[in-house]
Amino acid sequence: MGTHKRSPVVLLLASLTFLLFSFAHFCRAVNDTIKQGETIRDGHSLKSENNYFQLGFFSPVNSTSRYVGIWYTFDQKAVVWVANRKSPISDRNGVLRIEVDGKLVLRDGNNKLVWLAPVTSSANNTAARLHNTGNFVLSRNDSIDDSDANTALWQSFSNPTDTFLPGMRVPVSSKIGVSNPYRSWKSATDPSPGNYSMGVDPNGGQQIVIWGKEGRRWRSGQWNLQFFIGIPYMSNNVSSFHGFKISLPDETGTMYITYKPPTQDLFRFVISWEGKERQLKWDDDKKWLPLQSEPDPDNKCELYNYCGNYATCDRSNSRRICNCLEGFKPKFKDQWDQENWSAGCERKIQLQCQSTNRTSRENGKPDGFKKLKCTKLPDLATLLPSEENTEACGKRCLENCQCKAYAFVTGIRCMVWTGDLIDMQHFQQFQQAGNFPFFYRLHHSELDGGRKISNLVIVIICVVVASFLVASLWLLWRYKKKVKVSSMPCCKDKDVAIFDVSKSKRKEFSADLSGPSDILIDENQDNGPELPIFNFGVVAAATKNFYEGNKLGQGGFGAVYKGELPGGKEIAVKRLSGSSGQGLEEFKTEIILIARLQHRNLVRLLGCSIQGEEKLLIYEYMPNKSLDNLLFDATKKAELGWRSRLDIIEGIARGLLYLHRDSRLRIIHRDLKASNILLDAEMNPKISDFGMARMFQGNQNEANTVRVVGTYGYMSPEYAMEGLFSVKSDVYSFGVLLLEIVSGQRNTTFRSSDHTSLLSYAWRLWSEDKAIDLVDPSIRDTCSPNEVLKCIHIGMLCVQDSAVHRPTMAAVVLLLESETPTLPMPTKPTYTFLRSAIEEEYIGDAQEIVSSNDLTVTVIVGR
Numbered sequence: 087m088g089t090h091k092r093s094p095v096v097l098l099l100a101s102l103t104f105l106l107f108s109f110a111h112f113c114r115a116v117n118d119t120i121k122q123g124e125t126i127r128d129g130h131s132l133k134s135e136n137n138y139f140q141l142g143f144f145s146p147v148n149s150t151s152r153y154v155g156i157w158y159t160f161d162q163k164a165v166v167w168v169a170n171r172k173s174p175i176s177d178r179n180g181v182l183r184i185e186v187d188g189k190l191v192l193r194d195g196n197n198k199l200v201w202l203a204p205v206t207s208s209a210n211n212t213a214a215r216l217h218n219t220g221n222f223v224l225s226r227n228d229s230i231d232d233s234d235a236n237t238a239l240w241q242s243f244s245n246p247t248d249t250f251l252p253g254m255r256v257p258v259s260s261k262i263g264v265s266n267p268y269r270s271w272k273s274a275t276d277p278s279p280g281n282y283s284m285g286v287d288p289n290g291g292q293q294i295v296i297w298g299k300e301g302r303r304w305r306s307g308q309w310n311l312q313f314f315i316g317i318p319y320m321s322n323n324v325s326s327f328h329g330f331k332i333s334l335p336d337e338t339g340t341m342y343i344t345y346k347p348p349t350q351d352l353f354r355f356v357i358s359w360e361g362k363e364r365q366l367k368w369d370d371d372k373k374w375l376p377l378q379s380e381p382d383p384d385n386k387c388e389l390y391n392y393c394g395n396y397a398t399c400d401r402s403n404s405r406r407i408c409n410c411l412e413g414f415k416p417k418f419k420d421q422w423d424q425e426n427w428s429a430g431c432e433r434k435i436q437l438q439c440q441s442t443n444r445t446s447r448e449n450g451k452p453d454g455f456k457k458l459k460c461t462k463l464p465d466l467a468t469l470l471p472s473e474e475n476t477e478a479c480g481k482r483c484l485e486n487c488q489c490k491a492y493a494f495v496t497g498i499r500c501m502v503w504t505g506d507l508i509d510m511q512h513f514q515q516f517q518q519a520g521n522f523p524f525f526y527r528l529h530h531s532e533l534d535g536g537r538k539i540s541n542l543v544i545v546i547i548c549v550v551v552a553s554f555l556v557a558s559l560w561l562l563w564r565y566k567k568k569v570k571v572s573s574m575p576c577c578k579d580k581d582v583a584i585f586d587v588s589k590s591k592r593k594e595f596s597a598d599l600s601g602p603s604d605i606l607i608d609e610n611q612d613n614g615p616e617l618p619i620f621n622f623g624v625v626a627a628a629t630k631n632f633y634e635g636n637k638l639g640q641g642g643f644g645a646v647y648k649g650e651l652p653g654g655k656e657i658a659v660k661r662l663s664g665s666s667g668q669g670l671e672e673f674k675t676e677i678i679l680i681a682r683l684q685h686r687n688l689v690r691l692l693g694c695s696i697q698g699e700e701k702l703l704i705y706e707y708m709p710n711k712s713l714d715n716l717l718f719d720a721t722k723k724a725e726l727g728w729r730s731r732l733d734i735i736e737g738i739a740r741g742l743l744y745l746h747r748d749s750r751l752r753i754i755h756r757d758l759k760a761s762n763i764l765l766d767a768e769m770n771p772k773i774s775d776f777g778m779a780r781m782f783q784g785n786q787n788e789a790n791t792v793r794v795v796g797t798y799g800y801m802s803p804e805y806a807m808e809g810l811f812s813v814k815s816d817v818y819s820f821g822v823l824l825l826e827i828v829s830g831q832r833n834t835t836f837r838s839s840d841h842t843s844l845l846s847y848a849w850r851l852w853s854e855d856k857a858i859d860l861v862d863p864s865i866r867d868t869c870s871p872n873e874v875l876k877c878i879h880i881g882m883l884c885v886q887d888s889a890v891h892r893p894t895m896a897a898v899v900l901l902l903e904s905e906t907p908t909l910p911m912p913t914k915p916t917y918t919f920l921r922s923a924i925e926e927e928y929i930g931d932a933q934e935i936v937s938s939n940d941l942t943v944t945v946i947v948g949r
């Protein structure tokens with residue numbers, strides 16, 4: 087009886103639960119997804135799963151027209167996308183739906199078609215989902231839950247209106263040509279296409295451009311693989327274009343502009359209806375905070391070609407903002423004097439090569455080039471990627487009378503200008519952006535400099551110089567004993583106290599270079615640093631005579647000491663031990679070549695010092711020491727959050743890529759490990775000790791070597807066992823390092839319960855789909871699982887046994903940067919199993935080697 091009575095209750099409860107469950111499920115599905123046959127009427131909306139974005143009908147301020155759009159749930163006015171921007175609906179009877187043929191359409195109250203999502207391929211059973219990124223994606227309904235938008239039939243991110251959201255990718259290639267997918271609203275109250283658009287122009291180097299009604303209005307300058315060279319302060323995060331990047335080309339030669347915000351906050355980029363490009367950040371005060379806009383409304387120089395042709399714009403020049411290039415004069419003097427700059431400037435003297443007099447054209451002195459620094463390079467360049475250096479680039483330009491100017495920029499290579507020189511800007515401070523010498527063509531008679539200096543000027547200069555000399559002599563005499571050197575050593579010849587080589591000797595020194603290397607160090611060329619030679623005594627004093635307490639570490643090639651130069655500048659000094667097997671001159675050459683490698687992820691070599699057998703290398707000092715100090719320290723490792731670890735991984739990858747591919751020397755590091763990654767004050771990673779192997783062994787490119795330099799645990803199988811090395815050996819070490827950074831464990835001392843090495847442990851977890859367990863417990867809760875898994879996957883690809891199967895660093899950088907790359911399956915790293923077995927065996931009598939995991943081991947391989 088009792089059971090009989092209870093059963094309807096049980097049944098009711100069960101069905102209620104079932105109903106609730108299916109209702110909840112139904113709600114979630116309805117809320118971010120619309121399926122075939124379903125509709126969204128005016129008044130209803132979809133919400134992304136994370137509740138940031140909402141899709142539905144809206145009216146702009148002071149307007150009654152209805153549009154379908156996407157906005158932030160917490161700020162309905164911040165509309166990021168509009169479907170029917172050109173065709174508003176006048177009443178509230180609009181319906182968005184997926185029809186039986188699979189098309190996503192918007193119809194008005196009379197069932198008239200208002201808007202249709204333009205699909206590239208059609209399918210008859212589709213659904214559309216509003217993703218957490220704000221991307222509205224139409225796909226086949228069996229792939230609707232893919233976060234990967236590759237299966238999309240149509241997506242709002244590929245059809246943007248005026249807003250660039252993180253996660254969007256704009257394709258760039260010369261095949262596509264100029265593309266300007268972003269177009270401003272007509273006014274604050276009207277989303278129809280307005281006067282301004284933004285996009286990229288791939289011609290003559292990729293750059294971001296804002297177009298107005300009459301053509302270009304602003305441009306970023308070309309991308310040099312690190313930043314856009316026309317934006318002042320681009321190296322800092324002050325510009326609103328911070329975070330924009332152009333990816334390396336994929337198989338089809340297409341690159342993508344992507345945007346990764348500087349922080350985790352919500353960001354959006356809008357090309358506003360007034361033609362300003364704004365970066366907006368959602369602030370804690372619940373409002374959008376504009377960070378910077380381009381063109382900067384206060385800076386006329388940012389307006390495209392504001393000063394006209396052959397003129398530079400300089401906002402810091404209080405007398406006049408526009409100035410003709412030297413050798414040029416205003417085209418219309420009276421207009422120019424009235425500050426009507428639009429006509430620009432023209433040549434004072436016609437070029438020799440353009441002369442109509444044949445005799446003088448062929449027999450006269452050829453034209454020359456004048457060098458300009460701190461300049462935003464002109465627009466509309468032609469690239470000559472085959473030219474290797476500044477000299478070759480200049481030669482090509484001189485051969486062609488149409489060529490008006492050239493510049494050589496690492497990452498872009500040779501640029502020449504055959505049209506008018508337009509949109510030039512003088513940067514105020516010496517910034518990274520303006521750090522590219524620019525050469526423009528002039529008649530030789532214009533190059534001699536101040537030809538007609540009046541006597542008065544000469545007299546004034548003489549007097550000033552003389553009094554300056556007297557004053558300096560007096561000052562020198564007065565402070566001689568108190569202050570020996572007050573400033574940091576730089577490449578100038580004045581700091582005699584620090585440099586023990588006189589100017590003439592130094593010239594000799596650089597002249598030595600033209601012999602063994604093919605790189606000429608020309609004093610007039612600013613394309614490379616001169617290497618300061620430090621006085622040995624000064625360096626010894628700076629390190630308190632290599633005092634043990636100042637020792638920062640012991641690397642493979644010598645001990646490193648902290649030092650402080652007179653004047654307070656901190657340095658790190660590497661005291662090279664042992665013989666390099668090279669002559670002194672070869673050694674110097676090598677150092678200079680290495681000093682020319684400059685990248686933000688490489689430690690900078692400031693100079694060297696040589697006295698007898700003693701050889702010192704002077705580096706910038708890194709306050710946060712080396713990565714292993716933080717990463718493997720139980721208490722400090724928590725300071726390294728996932729974001730900084732990812733930044734470190736990416737930075738190392740970029741630095742390594744530069745060594746492998748972008749620098750001229752093609753350096754294989756051969757000893758990449760956590761203790762060789764130094765961290766600066768902002769925790770940016772810098773690779774140290776690069777080029778050492780090369781310095782000690784000459785410069786074979788890919789070869790067998792009799793001497794294996796490397797560290798156990800980071801050595802690739804082919805290198806450790808056969809002494810074979812290539813760029814792929816570095817990729818292997820990078821893979822190990824990456825897994826160490828993710829797991830917070832040292833490869834060499836790692837021992838899991840079943841005595842496997844880190845790599846085999848990682849492989850096991852990975853192949854069992856539990857890779858997340860590898861992640862350092864101190865970051866496991868705060869990291870982004872997708873990113874971590876992607877990294878681990880990349881790491882597994884890098885540590886494959888076969889060098890051929892490992893990706894190149896270029897591919898690694900690309901994979902790290904893509905949101906959802908398609909990754910190949912790695913093969914099992916068997917070598918690591920093998921090796922850990924060997925290590926087990928030796929653990930008894932080879933304790934030293936196993937525990938001194940940080941020591942660089944030099945093994946002589948008999949062959």
Ligand SMILES: *[C@@H]1O[C@H](CO)[C@@H](O)[C@H](O)[C@H]1NC(C)=O
Binds near residue numbers: 147148274275
């Ligand atoms: C909307 O209309 C009001 C009143 O006419 C006006 O003050 C306001 O500036 C308008 N807003 C916009 C964005 O045009």
Ligand SMILES: *[C@@H]1O[C@H](CO)[C@@H](O)[C@H](O)[C@H]1NC(C)=O
Binds near residue numbers: 210211
């Ligand atoms: C949907 O497409 C499939 C294959 O493309 C086709 O076989 C099927 O008949 C279509 N269904 C409808 C209802 O059109």
Ligand SMILES: *[C@@H]1O[C@H](CO)[C@@H](O)[C@H](O)[C@H]1NC(C)=O
Binds near residue numbers: 122
């Ligand atoms: C596809 O859509 C239909 C409704 O049109 C639905 O019944 C079915 O479950 C969907 N299939 C998948 C895999 O989502």
Ligand SMILES: *[C@@H]1O[C@H](CO)[C@@H](O)[C@H](O)[C@H]1NC(C)=O
Binds near residue numbers: 272280299360
């Ligand atoms: C857009 O251009 C038109 C015609 O050139 C002009 O009348 C209008 O004021 C411009 N709009 C804006 C917002 O600048």
Ligand SMILES: *[C@@H]1O[C@H](CO)[C@@H](O)[C@H](O)[C@H]1NC(C)=O
Binds near residue numbers: 324348377
């Ligand atoms: C720039 O970066 C620094 C730290 O790197 C940060 O404190 C500052 O807020 C950033 N500025 C902007 C505008 O994002």
Ligand SMILES: *[C@@H]1O[C@H](CO)[C@@H](O)[C@H](O)[C@H]1NC(C)=O
Binds near residue numbers: 421
């Ligand atoms: C500036 O000069 C151009 C011709 O070079 C002329 O068309 C324009 O009207 C001038 N503008 C002003 C404000 O004088």
Ligand SMILES: *[C@@H]1O[C@H](CO)[C@@H](O)[C@H](O)[C@H]1NC(C)=O
Binds near residue numbers: 443444445446
């Ligand atoms: C051409 O130039 C040469 C030397 O520069 C000069 O002697 C000769 O008179 C010129 N001829 C003409 C036609 O101007």
Ligand SMILES: CC(=O)N[C@H]1CO[C@H](CO)[C@@H](O)[C@@H]1O
Binds near residue numbers: 113132
């Ligand atoms: C469009 C729609 O059906 N929205 C629903 C989303 O879910 C909430 C509750 O979770 C409902 O109140 C909305 O009606």
